[in-house]
Amino acid sequence: MKVLHRRSTKRVAAFATALATAAFVVQLAAPAAFAAAPPDAVGSFFPVHDGATTSFANDRTGETQMAVLSDLGDGVDSAAHLTAVTSPADTTVVTATLVQWYFCTAGTAPPVCPSANLIGADTTATTALQTPAYTGGTIDDAWSIAWDIPASLNGLTRDIVVEGCNGAPDATFSNCTADSVPDVLLDDAGSGNNPQTSSGEITSPANGSALSDSATLTMTASTSPELTAVGFGFDQPAGSGDDSDPPEGSDDVDSFGGSTGAGVYNDLTPNTTTATAKTWSVTVTGADTPDNDEQALTLWSTNGNMNFTGSGGAVPGGVASFECGAPCTSATVGGLAFDRHYEVLEPGVPGEALQARLKKSSDVTADATCLTGPSSIFASAGSTVNLTGCVFDAFGTAVGSEGVFWSLANVPPTGGGSFTGSPLLVTDTSGHATANVTSTAGSAGSTTTVTFCIDHDKNAVCDTGATKTATFTISWSAAAVAHARSISLRLKDALVARGRVTVTDGFAACADSVPVRVQRRVSGHWKTVKKTTTSATGAYRAHLRNKHGRYRSLAPAVIKGTDTCSKAVSPTRRH
Numbered sequence: 001m002k003v004l005h006r007r008s009t010k011r012v013a014a015f016a017t018a019l020a021t022a023a024f025v026v027q028l029a030a031p032a033a034f035a036a037a038p039p040d041a042v043g044s045f046f047p048v049h050d051g052a053t054t055s056f057a058n059d060r061t062g063e064t065q066m067a068v069l070s071d072l073g074d075g076v077d078s079a080a081h082l083t084a085v086t087s088p089a090d091t092t093v094v095t096a097t098l099v100q101w102y103f104c105t106a107g108t109a110p111p112v113c114p115s116a117n118l119i120g121a122d123t124t125a126t127t128a129l130q131t132p133a134y135t136g137g138t139i140d141d142a143w144s145i146a147w148d149i150p151a152s153l154n155g156l157t158r159d160i161v162v163e164g165c166n167g168a169p170d171a172t173f174s175n176c177t178a179d180s181v182p183d184v185l186l187d188d189a190g191s192g193n194n195p196q197t198s199s200g201e202i203t204s205p206a207n208g209s210a211l212s213d214s215a216t217l218t219m220t221a222s223t224s225p226e227l228t229a230v231g232f233g234f235d236q237p238a239g240s241g242d243d244s245d246p247p248e249g250s251d252d253v254d255s256f257g258g259s260t261g262a263g264v265y266n267d268l269t270p271n272t273t274t275a276t277a278k279t280w281s282v283t284v285t286g287a288d289t290p291d292n293d294e295q296a297l298t299l300w301s302t303n304g305n306m307n308f309t310g311s312g313g314a315v316p317g318g319v320a321s322f323e324c325g326a327p328c329t330s331a332t333v334g335g336l337a338f339d340r341h342y343e344v345l346e347p348g349v350p351g352e353a354l355q356a357r358l359k360k361s362s363d364v365t366a367d368a369t370c371l372t373g374p375s376s377i378f379a380s381a382g383s384t385v386n387l388t389g390c391v392f393d394a395f396g397t398a399v400g401s402e403g404v405f406w407s408l409a410n411v412p413p414t415g416g417g418s419f420t421g422s423p424l425l426v427t428d429t430s431g432h433a434t435a436n437v438t439s440t441a442g443s444a445g446s447t448t449t450v451t452f453c454i455d456h457d458k459n460a461v462c463d464t465g466a467t468k469t470a471t472f473t474i475s476w477s478a479a480a481v482a483h484a485r486s487i488s489l490r491l492k493d494a495l496v497a498r499g500r501v502t503v504t505d506g507f508a509a510c511a512d513s514v515p516v517r518v519q520r521r522v523s524g525h526w527k528t529v530k531k532t533t534t535s536a537t538g539a540y541r542a543h544l545r546n547k548h549g550r551y552r553s554l555a556p557a558v559i560k561g562t563d564t565c566s567k568a569v570s571p572t573r574r575h
């Protein structure tokens with residue numbers, strides 16, 4: 001069994017970046033008229049900086065290098081992993097619609113930094129779902145790309161500039177906001193001196209994930225094969241621990257838990273080993289994960305002792321790098337970050353029923369999330385309304401085989417609707433349960449409120465919690481009546497169409513002020529040549545262009561209150 005190693009005595013520095021404490025570089029060039037506004041905030045998440053002029057932009061303690069990029073094969077790819085975050089969209093914030101990365105000479109950014117230096121772009125943000133009980137910091141949009149570092153940049157330092165843009169960047173980048181990480185050391189694994197710089201990638205959770213803060217969490221990674229131990233570290237948000245910044249601008253990968261350094265989870269034994277890669281994992285209980293806030297999750301290692309168990313010998317991480325040298329590989333001051341993801345730790349347990357929703361069955365067929373469609377309708381008295389209740393966990397995953405309960409209430413209490421058949425009391429594999437509600441023809445004017453709720457114990461009592469109950473309201477109207485109609489047509493002189501709409505059962509509203517279309521047969525189809533409206537008695541009259549041919553009149557079906565006036569077509573007349 002693999003032993004989870006947590007840091008208890010040694011402080012390993014981590015990963016500072018940018019939205020809160022780093023100075024963002026906002027393009028100030030004057031935009032053209034009507035140019036799109038630039039995004040409010042953009043920050044490089046990896047590589048990262050703390051705003052200090054330190055070698056390779058390492059964190060304030062100087063132990064862990066957070067701005068060294070290597071594309072050495074790690075079992076996932078032969079590319080460096082770059083991540084960024086931007087402010088999310090709302091009614092007051094301008095958000096990015098795409099993010100681009102550039103390598104630039106010191107102190108420059110696009111458009112001074114040329115388009116030839118574009119590394120790549122991400123056009124689709126990943127935004128963590130916000131669970132109902134989440135109260136942490138505003139959830140950001142997460143972005144990432146992979147970069148095969150060119151041989152021409154091997155051993156060089158460049159500023160890595162992240163441009164978050166509102167639409168495609170204009171000529172002056174006036175619709176973009178930039179964040180620059182200075183002096184990033186680059187190592188192309190296909191060239192230069194050995195040993196090449198160690199590399200790794202977090203394989204789970206994905207960048208921008210919503211994670212449960214109360215369930216067991218497994219984190220996995222893949223690295224280059226020389227590493228002998230790795231660490232997964234959470235970056236503590238504002239207001240707790242020993243860090244005063246949110247994850248976009250914090251310094252310490254291990255600050256969760258305070259100054260004791262708890263919050264780093266080390267793996268000393270790889271899951272798999274090949275000639276080209278190793279894989280790793282740690283499993284953390286819900287009690288040991290950060291709670292209800294944004295987090296930075298970093299994969300790192302050091303050639304100092306990675307064994308924080310308090311027993312056994314020292315275990316160095318095996319970090320290698322000719323280009324970086326002692327800042328990355330020293331057993332006393334060295335350390336190297338390989339990858340960094342933006343995650344959100346939120347209340348809720350995966351697979352545990354938390355959210356109930358209730359919609360018409362036809363709406364659920366169109367959208368299985370049960371978010372589309374009204375929660376109240378009008379229905380004809382005497383008709384049947386088919387409903388589907390839906391059950392999801394905090395993270396929006398359907399929960400099957402879950403107990404549910406149905407009830408209804410009528411206003412006034414007498415009359416109204418009732419269940420026809422027995423509502424389903426257990427959800428299917430899609431998290432759905434159905435019920436049918438009908439009423440008598442005499443229920444017009446009454447209202448039925450249907451309640452659907454989670455009943456995990458199956459004791460016919462709704463579980464407590466506002467999100468565990470959903471309602472649907474049906475207002476019963478008078479039953480619709482269909483009225484058959486006929487229409488006549490006479491053609492007079494050059495050329496006048498006359499006629500009358502007649503209602504078979506004498507329901508005058510279906511003849512009064514109803515639309516009529518006079519049509520002529522053209523190339524095998526009926527073409528409307530005149531539109532008119534009947535008088536109060538159903539008569540109509542229309543002047544037409546004097547053309548020979550076959551004609552007819554059409555009275556389209558119309559609705560008058562709860563009554564349907566049927567379509568009527570006249571006999572064909574020739575002119």
